[in-house]
Amino acid sequence: MRIAIVGFGTVGKSLLQVLSRKRDYLREKLGFNFKVVAVFKRDGAFIDAQGLDVGSLAFISDYKRHPKWKTDVKADDAIEELDCDLIVEATPTKIETGEPGLTHIKKALESGKDVVTANKGPLVMAFHEISDLAIKRNRLLRYEAAVLGAVPDAGLVRETLQGNEITYLRGILNGTTNYILTRMTFEGTSFEIALKEAQQMGIAEVDPSYDVEGIDAACKLVILANSLMGDHVKLSDVKREGISHITPEAIELASIDGFLIKHVASIEEGQLEVAPRLVEKSSPLAVGGTLNVLSFGTDLAGEITLIGRGAGGIETASAILGDIINVAKIRGYTKTIS
C-alpha cells in the first residue's frame, strides 16, 4: 500500500516513528507491506515513489537538505495527481474553516484515495459532506485519531457495537482542563496557578482559551454527535461554559458531599453541552490528570466507558496506525486472517 502523509508536525513525525518501528511487525503478523511515498510540509514535500526512509525522516533536523525534499510542492496541488492509495491528513486544526485539511480530504476522496484523518477541523465543519463524498466515491474515511487520540471510540462503535444505538453520551474530552481541575482539587490551588503550572509543563498552550473555554471539547462533541449518533449538529449548537471561574472553595464544597468538579461534555436528550459539572467520586467519569474518558449509553449493551490518553504524538499515531491497518485489511493489502 502506498501512503502519503499531509502534515509534518508532532502527529506526522510520531506517525513516521511508529511506522518505522512497526514495519517488521506488520509484515510478519499481517503480511502488510507499505511505502510512504510522500510527506507534505507547509513549504514543500518529501517525495519518493520508491518509498521514503521513514525512520530517518522522523528525526530530521535540516529538512531542506534531504535528498527527496522538493520546495514549494503543495499538498493542495499535488494530492490529486499523486500515485498513492491512502492519504493521512495531519495538518493543524483550524476550527473556523476546517482548512486546509478539508480541501486535502475532498481532493483525496475525489481522486480515488482512502483517507485517514487526525485533524478535527474538517470533521467539525463538514462531517456529513465528506462522509457522503467517501460513500459516493466508494472510498474509506477513518478518523479514530481526531477524537480522544488513542481511545478507540469510533472503531468500537463502528465495528464491535454495530447494531446498537447510542442513547446518551458524557465524557471528559480535554486533557488540559482535566489536569487543571485535578491539580486544583488535590493541591487546593487557584485556577490561575494550576493553569500556569500546566503551561510550564507544556500541557496547556500559551493562549489556553481553546482548551479552558471548552472549544476543543465542543468540537469533539460535535464530531461524536455526527459520527456516533447520526446527528446533524454544528459547533454553535453546543452550549459551552469554561472552567476559569471555578474556585478552590467551590471544589472544596463539592468534595464535602462526595463530588468532584469536572469539565464534562454531554449529549442528553438532544442537548449538547460542555460545562463544569459535579461528578460523584465513585463515577466512572471521575478520572484524574490528563486522562480522557467517554461514557455512553446504548440500547442493547447498556453503558460503556472508555478511559485513556486523548492526546500525545505516539498515542495519536497509534490511532492512525489502527485506521491504516483497517483500510489495508478492507482493501486486501493484508493476508487473510480469521
Added chain:
Amino acid sequence: MVKVEVELELQDRPGQLVGVLESIARFGGNITSVYHHRERKRGEAVPVSISFDVAETRTARMIVSTLRKLGFTVVRAGIERKAFDATIILVGHVFATNITDTIERIMSTKAVVNKVNARIKSLQEVSSVKFTIQANSRQVLERAINTTKTICQEKDLRLIRSL
C-alpha cells in the same frame, strides 16, 4: 423508590413482630428500622414503628392492607415518594445579589432547598455557595434547575450542577 413508615400496636408476646416483618419482606420491602415505643405501652399493646423502602406506591399500599387483613392494628401508615435531589454550586456574588430571593424563587417551583453551604472570602470577592435541592418528582426538579439557570443569567452567577 418509596419510603414507608408504619406504626402498629403489637401484642407484647413472642412471634408478633416476626409476622409483620415477614409480610413486608415477602413483597420485597427493605426494612430500614424497627423501633419499640415501650414507654408508651398500654396494657399488652406496644406501639412499634417500622420503616421500609419499597419500589412502588402500589406495593406499599398492598403491604399495609395485608397487615390489616392479618389482624395487626395499623395505627398510622405514611407513604412518601423518595425525593429526587440535585446538588448545585453557585459561584459569583451570590449574597450581594439577594440570596433570599434566589432561594425563594427556586422554592416557588415546589422544590425545596434543604441545605445551604457557603464559602466566603470577603464581600468584595466571589463566594461559592452549595444548595441541595429536593423535589418529589423529576419534573419539579427539572423546573427548579431551569429556574436556577434563569436566575444565574440575571444575576451573573455561574452554575455548576450535578450530573
